[in-house]
Amino acid sequence: MTDAAARATAGFRSAYGAEPAGRWAAPGRVNLIGEHTDYNDGFVLPFALPLRTVAATAPQQGERWTVRSELSDAPVEFGAAEVDEPGRVTGWVAYVAGVVWALREAGHAVPGARIAIASDVPVGSGLSSSAAIEAAVLAALVDLGGLDLPTERQPRLAQRAENSYVGAPTGIMDQSAVIRCREGHALFLDCRDESVEHIPFDLDAAGLAVLVVDSRAPHRHADGEYAARRTSCERAAERLGVPALRDVAVADLDDALGRLDDETRRRVRHVVTEDQRVLDTVALLRASRVREIGPLLTASHVSMRDDFEITVPEIDTAVEAALAAGALGARMTGGGFGGCVLALVEADRASAVAEVVTQAYAEKGFAAPATVPVLPAPGATRLD
Template identity: 50%
Template sequence: MVNSGQSTTNAAEVFEQVHGSAPEGVWAAPGRVNLIGEHTDYNDGFVLPFALEQSTYVAASRRDDDRLDIRSLQADAVGSIALSELEPDNVEGWLRYVAGTVWALREAGHDVRGLSLVVDGHVPLGSGLSSSHSLECAVALAATGVYGIDVPRTELARIVQRSENDFVGAPTGILDQTASLLCTDGHVLFYDCRSGEAEQVPLDAPALGVRLLVINTRVQHALDDGAYGERRSQCEQACREIGVPALRDVTLDGLDEALGKISDEVVRRRARHVVTEDARVLQTVEALRAGDLTTAGQLMNGSHASLRDDYEVSCDELDVAADSAQRAGALGARMTGGGFGGSAIALVPEDLLDAVSAAVRDAFAAADFKEPEFLVARPAAGARRES
């Protein structure tokens, strides 16, 4: 079992060793777990994420030569690129997330110039916990911070989304960057992806006698490999055939009628997931407000089944994680994140935490999967300046 402690960084010390002077500041942005509400964000729907204690840290200072100097404490790589050379497809690997964020800020009209950056990432890579958006949000805060540019967090989320979509080439929605930037300690974020309205819903798991167990299947996933984009295209096709701006506009009462207008069975199932998932988010918020964790857990189970069967973004490891956790006494368990690998989350009574973890581990061993990694998470603070 790995318990989540607040991650710390020595990015400032490394920055001073490399550059001979202290950074102007250190900024941090967390990874996230989505309690429920998967693949609804790019359909103008509802999501319910919370921030992790694990964050990406960026130590930063201005430069006077209009270049980006980028170093990572985790990757054996140093990048240096002129601002004039920032173009999509012109930067490769993890550096494109940094370069793309600066590019998107400049494209939005913000006067960000040369930067020296030292990155220290503590969000597990490829785990479905949004390490890439954590990095982008930390870079966005650092870049605007050192240049004294005041950008509202909601606008900054849109800028980070553009970086991901147009520079990196991953057609992600608005969930991950919004969670990293807007979440608060001890709360899940009830976010309306159409209106931008946000509500902090209290979730003090220890006080409620439960734990939020993140199960990293260690199956690496990527959202720029085509499958994610295919799901978006299928949702757009559904909207055209139904005649609505977004699947958010289809209600449960009108679902059967709407699905009857869709010509393709696969597209029909994609739409059914999104509409029912939006409803599950709304029902989960009501359950949390009422302290009804049993219902919240049942909704998580329903979400996983829908993602597995209708949206088809699960995998064998995620299914085993969710099923074995449920059988061992978790109130609910589901895959979290974009899917095709990554992590699951289970809502577990405190006294069953070890039993659920053991059951998942045994099930993975029986299936000859890699041994899973466990993280006991709690809703933590969002992006911030550290020093």
């Protein structure tokens, strides 16, 4: 039983004076490679983390939902009238209300429920803490209500909750990863048709680990800059006469770039080359050449830093320090302007690499980062 599972159970007992009917868990995720490609109809390669969000849940009479989080002082309750009007339920509980709303919008008879949430996924670190909440609650409500919602359809519904109810313009990657990932694998996702392939990513057998570094950097202008990058990509696709930047082939890139202004040129170059890096990484992993993906990870970071311009000094410092300490490759993961770095490291060197990164932060006067070595974990599941 994970810490989050134990805390969710304790929270349920404290809030409701009873035992939950069950506990459902969903992981955070990191994206191994493929950044800002999702909303360009491109390719991504995330994997699930062993860090999980757990929803201890039991049925409740009527169309009422009561939610308790370890991050809040008291449970929050809402009913059908509030949930059916996007914008009335706000704050962290909007992620839960959004799932209820999306299910109802899709025609499902959503059971009333009492929910207690606990999480080991850091909030605001780019590890999809919001998608983990959505997926854990969605799994609980689907099971409790006996709803006909196959796993492959759940990511789109969870994304709708976040896009249309919460108002966050995320792509389909986060929800797909936290719901559909498998242990020991990365999820190769085509964001255009939502097809997936589970790619073996057996780090343990290769004597490797992924070191996740939470930069602890405050997100600087993240929402506005994210929207600006997305708008720039959409305008570029229109200018180039393609449905999305995914449709610009690497072989045609130079010609395409010649038709754009300097800033847009750099944005497009990142997306097109990043899609190719995902495909190259998948090819290496299929061939069990795990160690050889390191340079692709580092090239991805350079592209995000120089062409897409979404890194910050803390992030760049973590990447540079990890590489100097012997990481096979390192890159920022997530939307940018803060968040996390991942480094592919020898498993027995993870602590040493973490120490070098922490020392580099100290030398620059940054707040100390949090570091954890991880292996690919399973997606959303019922614990009991």
